[in-house]
Amino acid sequence: MAIEGADIITAAAYIGAGISMGFGAIGPGVGEGMAAAKACEAIGKNPKEAGLLTRTMLVGQAVSESTGIYSLVIALLLLFVV
């Protein structure tokens, strides 16, 4: 098996992409779940403000999602660009 430098670099890029997206998915998933949990509790206590609470939840989750999207971007860059 002749392994050359370019092959090792490609292999490392693939492993890096897998690790980036895999571990990067943990945090946003848990954090967005917490936001959704508190939104459910708040709407349960105060159903009249459901619209406002849903909006706040979605904006908060969007911010929390950003790191997941960074991971996705880095994974795609590793796979297709570098």
Next chain:
Amino acid sequence: MAYDIQTWVNVAAFSGGGMAMGFGAIGAAIGEGYTAASANEAISRNTEMAGDIFKAMLVGQAIAESASIFALVIAMMLLFTTFAAHVLMIPVLLGAGLAMGLGAIGAGVGAGYPAGACCKGMARQPAMSGRLTTNMLIGSAVCQTPAIFALVVAFILLFTDFTNSPVSPTWAAILGAGISSGFGAIGSGLGGGLVAEASCEGIARQPLTATPVTNVMLLSQAVTQTTAIYALLVSFILMFKGFPATDLLAPPMALLAAGICMGVGAIGPAIGEGFAGRSAVASIARNKEHVAELTRIMLVGQAVAESTGIYSLVIALILIFVV
């Protein structure tokens, strides 16, 4: 020092067996300890129910134990079977051990939550004991499904004949399949347990809400299981697709990375969806007129949490099929 293949197969079998039982013992022990702690708390609050609470504790602990019994079975098989002296048996044995060991963690911890809540609920509302036990049984049975997925993957790995497949990249596909289903089971077991805990607690507080609480519990548990199903799907593709032989390093690494990506990426969304489901179920128990709004907001929140799990699935599929 040169060792023959048989030596390395034995090394893999023993280290795989060790990993299966070592990792597999973590979850059940934590879950059972939590159940026992909750049972004592419950008995101190309502000593008259001590007998029933004790029984519920043992039933709940038995379910939590099942995941680690799966791990024990796989560990025993790895220790006492004589495996063929083939290079690909090394990743098979390591992969089976990893899949079952890691896959038992979430189910064990998760099954402990509803069992503990059931014990506390029986102290609070002795009249609802039957309903609480039923809910605990359904809820913790769902928590066991990811451990059963891991068991299935471990069995398929052990009983499939890979001897005609090319060594590279099949070794990486086998190891990736084990890692994917093993890690992928952790979050779903935990998340499902959180939801089931809230349902037992809610029924004990508001017995009249038992029906909507159980329905939303089941819906939400189903959502938490989705990422474990993605992980199972990726491991099936890795095991059964059949990859062309290669001399390069990159193709096997892509398959290994696909397993890591989907397995680890499944943990977070499932736990997050479990948090959302737990709060939704708890709110429905307090306020059952708003069950429709609460279910809707729960599903919207869970859909957002699911997105990173879907990104992981997409990257894993790109690693397998595109690059």
